[in-house]
Amino acid sequence: LKGSQNRRRKWDIGKLIYMDNIPPRECLKRWRNEDVGDEEEEGSDIEQDEGEGFFKKNDGSFSKAHDYEGDLERFSPYFDKIEKLMEKWSSLDSLKDRFIGVPKPEDSK
Amino acid sequence: MSSRPSYVVFQGSQNFRLRIMLATLSGKAVKIEKIRSNDLNPGLKDYEVSFLRLMESVTNGSAIEISYTGTTVIYRPGIIVGGSVTHNCPMSKPVGYFVEPMLYLAPFSKRKFSIVFRGCTASHYDAGIEVIKWGLLPVLERFGVRECALHTLKRGSPPQGGGEVHLIVDSLIPQPITMHNLDRITIASIRGVAYSTRVSPSMVNRMIDAARKVLKPVNCEVNISADVWRGENSGKSPGWGITLVAATKKGWCVFAEDIGDAGDVPEDIGTKVAYQLLEEISISGAVGRNQLPLAIVYMIIGKEDIGRLRITRDQIDEKFIHLLRDIKSIFGSEIYLKPVDDDDTGDLIAMVKGVGFTNTSKKIA
Numbered sequence: 015l016k017g018s019q020n021r022r023r024k025w026d027i028g029k030l031i032y033m034d035n036i037p038p039r040e041c042l043k044r045w046r047n048e049d050v051g052d053e054e055e056e057g058s059d060i061e062q063d064e065g066e067g068f069f070k071k072n073d074g075s076f077s078k079a080h081d082y083e084g085d086l087e088r089f090s091p092y093f094d095k096i097e098k099l100m101e102k103w104s105s106l107d108s109l110k111d112r113f114i115g116v117p118k119p120e121d122s123k
Numbered sequence: 124m125s126s127r128p129s130y131v132v133f134q135g136s137q138n139f140r141l142r143i144m145l146a147t148l149s150g151k152a153v154k155i156e157k158i159r160s161n162d163l164n165p166g167l168k169d170y171e172v173s174f175l176r177l178m179e180s181v182t183n184g185s186a187i188e189i190s191y192t193g194t195t196v197i198y199r200p201g202i203i204v205g206g207s208v209t210h211n212c213p214m215s216k217p218v219g220y221f222v223e224p225m226l227y228l229a230p231f232s233k234r235k236f237s238i239v240f241r242g243c244t245a246s247h248y249d250a251g252i253e254v255i256k257w258g259l260l261p262v263l264e265r266f267g268v269r270e271c272a273l274h275t276l277k278r279g280s281p282p283q284g285g286g287e288v289h290l291i292v293d294s295l296i297p298q299p300i301t302m303h304n305l306d307r308i309t310i311a312s313i314r315g316v317a318y319s320t321r322v323s324p325s326m327v328n329r330m331i332d333a334a335r336k337v338l339k340p341v342n343c344e345v346n347i348s349a350d351v352w353r354g355e356n357s358g359k360s361p362g363w364g365i366t367l368v369a370a371t372k373k374g375w376c377v378f379a380e381d382i383g384d385a386g387d388v389p390e391d392i393g394t395k396v397a398y399q400l401l402e403e404i405s406i407s408g409a410v411g412r413n414q415l416p417l418a419i420v421y422m423i424i425g426k427e428d429i430g431r432l433r434i435t436r437d438q439i440d441e442k443f444i445h446l447l448r449d450i451k452s453i454f455g456s457e458i459y460l461k462p463v464d465d466d467d468t469g470d471l472i473a474m475v476k477g478v479g480f481t482n483t484s485k486k487i488a
Contacts, residue, residue, distance in 0.1 A: 027471075028460040031444050032451060038444035045439075084441030085137040089223065089250045090380075091403070091412040092440070096391075099398040106340050112404050113343050114311045114372070 038084055130154040130197065131452055138449055139171055140224045141416065143178060145453045147185075147200040147228060148424055148480060153453070158194045166193020170216035177221055180208050181228065181236070202483050205232030205292075212242030217281070218288050219250030222273065226259055227420055229292035230268040230299075233484035236292040244279050244286035245364055245382045252278075252288055253316045253366035254413070258378040262414045265374075266299035266421045268292070278320045278352045280362020280382070297485040298477075299421045301428045304409040305472060307435075308371050313338055313400070315347035315367040317393070320357035326389045327351055330365045333393030338367075338400075365393055367400045377403045377411035408434040408470055416446050419458070423450055425477030432473045433463065439471075454478050
């Protein structure tokens with residue numbers, strides 16, 4: 015959104031979740047710092063207090079067209095395309111610590 | 124906002140079942156407006172009406188009003204009574220769609236739940252039978268619901284269906300146990316089922332082989348069984364699918380599932396589900412994404428005590444935010460996310476304070 019110029023660098027997801035005026039997708043974007051399209055990335059406002067007054071009321075969020083990714087009616091979660099998954103898991107190194115019986119690279123537990 | 128302050132008002136068709144269930148658990152009336160109001164086919168779908176009918180039959184005193192256009196529903200919950208019911212599911216949704224919400228209600232019922240569901244038993248988007256049996260019931264077990272079972276009497280693949288499953292929940296508990304799980308899952312074994320109805324059993328073996336091939340490098344016990352259904356009990360349509368469950372020693376698990384369509388190659392489905400399982404393991408904190416709503420709701424309706432559950436950053440998605448917002452609208456309680464400080468995984472601990480819900484049909488000592 016172009017409207018939210020005064021964005022903080024670092025968002026507290028615990029607070030973002032309950033800001034009802036921000037649609038969930040926007041919450042996630044802000045939290046993950048994804049929409050770095052505009053130039054408010056000076057870093058000066060990192061520790062600024064949050065305030066809901068910054069944001070324009072976005073009350074159309076619920077009446078929007080169907081949003082299957084955010085709908086709990088759909089049970090199966092989202093997965094990347096199979097090609098991407100195959101590429102990602104062609105090496106299982108990052109998963110090693112999730113299995114019992116596989117020697118760990120170092121004793122991290 | 125709302126003209127009638129006595130309702131909790133929601134808009135849109137999303138999270139329909141969740142909202143009805145939360146309303147039932149909390150005893151608060153809800154009004155859901157603008158259900159597909161801009162759609163070519165406005166209003167409730169047949170499966171949603173069917174779900175409301177099911178709710179009516181397992182509760183006593185519920186009042187459901189649906190507007191002429193079907194775009195507004197007012198639901199005033201009664202008490203959960205359970206009992207023996209047979210529910211015929213419409214072909215548009217499989218039995219998993221109806222069984223899943225029952226898991227939220229069944230343990231807090233007056234009488235034991237024993238519901239026979241008839242219809243399709245599999246689809247791409249809803250919970251399959253094995254997923255409920257091996258993925259969701261273990262979550263309930265952590266909250267003190269030990270005696271519940273889902274029996275597959277007949278399988279019925281889409282589109283014709285013809286399946287039949289029997290959900291039995293024998294443990295009636297006053298309230299869920301406060302649960303703490305601060306560990307990431309560490310997988311001890313991988314199990315699975317590949318099933319087929321009215322097709323050659325070789326499809327099943329091909330899926331199993333493909334999945335095993337992908338899972339071989341993880342160096343973990345992999346045990347996938349074949350479940351071939353023939354004759355009377357295999358429904359009206361040919362179909363096949365696979366469910367993989369990765370379980371820890373303590374009984375936590377994550378899972379992945381899919382079914383084959385006409386023209387799919389069994390090897391592809393087996394491979395795909397295996398890779399999805401790996402992905403899901405990597406994403407999961409203490410529970411998988413599919414189990415998260417169930418776990419969070421059970422934590423919310425628990426004792427007035429703090430329960431803790433480890434989640435990963437990837438698990439915070441739109442569904443999760445919708446879930447928490449809906450919970451807040453009905454129960455008024457928020458969960459608190461605290462970063463894990465003893466390692467650098469970036470995971471969070473969801474700290475949930477129960478609302479002190481009690482089963483209305485149970486005496487609390």
